[in-house]
Amino acid sequence: MKLFNSFKDWKKYILSAIRSVFVGLLRIVWSIVIGVVSLVAGIFRSIGAFSRREPKAMLVIIILFTCVFFGWIMNFVNERAMRVSAEYQRDSLSLKLDSAKQNAYVQEPFVVNHWDSDE
Numbered sequence: 001m002k003l004f005n006s007f008k009d010w011k012k013y014i015l016s017a018i019r020s021v022f023v024g025l026l027r028i029v030w031s032i033v034i035g036v037v038s039l040v041a042g043i044f045r046s047i048g049a050f051s052r053r054e055p056k057a058m059l060v061i062i063i064l065f066t067c068v069f070f071g072w073i074m075n076f077v078n079e080r081a082m083r084v085s086a087e088y089q090r091d092s093l094s095l096k097l098d099s100a101k102q103n104a105y106v107q108e109p110f111v112v113n114h115w116d117s118d119e
Contacts, residue, residue, distance in 0.1 A: 051058040
């Protein structure tokens with residue numbers, strides 16, 4: 001346990017502790033970033049070595065990935081078109097319903113006995 005003789009010693013100790021914590025946190029973040037970059041670089045090196053060793057297999061893999069990606073894109077476009085169409089239909093029905101409600105409020109009340117009317 002450290003006893004402080006003055007406010008200046010205490011302040012110096014606190015600032016040193018805060019600086020140590022900050023440096024420690026930055027080292028953790030930096031190590032995570034460098035780890036991810038190293039992992040990605042290793043993956044690219046591995047892919048490059050495989051493509052030099054087996055060019056035909058790499059071409060087949062690229063074609064398969066391209067087909068899968070194209071299928072995903074077409075699925076997304078189809079789903080988006082169907083969703084927009086359904087939203088358009090929902091909005092159209094909502095507009096018709098609101099119009100019918102408004103027309104119901106605007107119309108004159110139905111008079112059963114013509115003697116009760118003002119005319």
